[in-house]
Amino acid sequence: MNRRVIWSLWGLAAVLSAGVAIFSYRYLLRVGPLSPDILANLYHRPWLDVHVAGAATALLVGPFQFLARLRTRHRLLHRRLGRLYVVGCLAGGVGGFVMAFGSTAGPIATVGFASLAATWIWANVQAWRLAVARRFDAHRAWMIRSFAMTFAAVMLRLYLPLFPLLGVSFVDGYRAVSFLSWVPNLILVELYLRGAFARRPILVQAAE
Numbered sequence: 001m002n003r004r005v006i007w008s009l010w011g012l013a014a015v016l017s018a019g020v021a022i023f024s025y026r027y028l029l030r031v032g033p034l035s036p037d038i039l040a041n042l043y044h045r046p047w048l049d050v051h052v053a054g055a056a057t058a059l060l061v062g063p064f065q066f067l068a069r070l071r072t073r074h075r076l077l078h079r080r081l082g083r084l085y086v087v088g089c090l091a092g093g094v095g096g097f098v099m100a101f102g103s104t105a106g107p108i109a110t111v112g113f114a115s116l117a118a119t120w121i122w123a124n125v126q127a128w129r130l131a132v133a134r135r136f137d138a139h140r141a142w143m144i145r146s147f148a149m150t151f152a153a154v155m156l157r158l159y160l161p162l163f164p165l166l167g168v169s170f171v172d173g174y175r176a177v178s179f180l181s182w183v184p185n186l187i188l189v190e191l192y193l194r195g196a197f198a199r200r201p202i203l204v205q206a207a208e
């Protein structure tokens, strides 16, 4: 892929991620527009705070981890941000998993969000384990998968306003995005890792 396209995509992803992350912190302070449906989640106390603090921080720092210059010239910073990212994903994942069972949107949303949380936690454990084992190509592949799931928070907020335009009720749209916000991301990333958008495979180890 052309460098300019890659930079534009990175910039767009970073700006959207920072916007959603910073706006999400309002739940920690309980200020600004808060969704009554979310506050009606059976397990929002204390899990919403755990979820938002971890997941929003992961979303904020995640894009920087993809900068090659940061990885090669500032390795200590890359490692520290990487730990913060993984801890954020694990806290966000545990909080998200618990809250999936308290969603007012019912069992379909529960399955969508709980499977996202479990897969997200799994990808981060794999990425961490491979970094410690110094298997950096495989580590990178799992981090790309992880961020594809972290980015679900952005996709969800891009998809949700489209449903009313298609005549779909908010709650049905919400159930749909519990899958739509991450499954297509993971499929695209898997195609990328297997070289579908390049002349040669990006990472042979992607299948690991």
Ligand code: HEM
Pocket: 020, 021, 024, 027, 035, 037, 038, 041, 051, 052, 055, 056, 057, 059, 092, 093, 096, 097, 099, 100, 101, 102, 103, 104, 105, 109, 113, 114, 116, 117, 120, 149, 150, 151, 152, 153
């Ligand atoms: C990727 C895995 C994620 C999972 C499994 C997940 C799961 C959930 C669940 C189950 C809820 C409650 C939904 C309900 O009660 O119907 C929720 C709400 C929320 N999540 Fe996540 N989430 C994830 C990622 C993120 C990320 C990365 C952020 C960062 C900004 C985030 C921020 C929020 C916020 C702010 C809410 C409150 C609802 C709103 O205003 O939209 N989540 N999440």
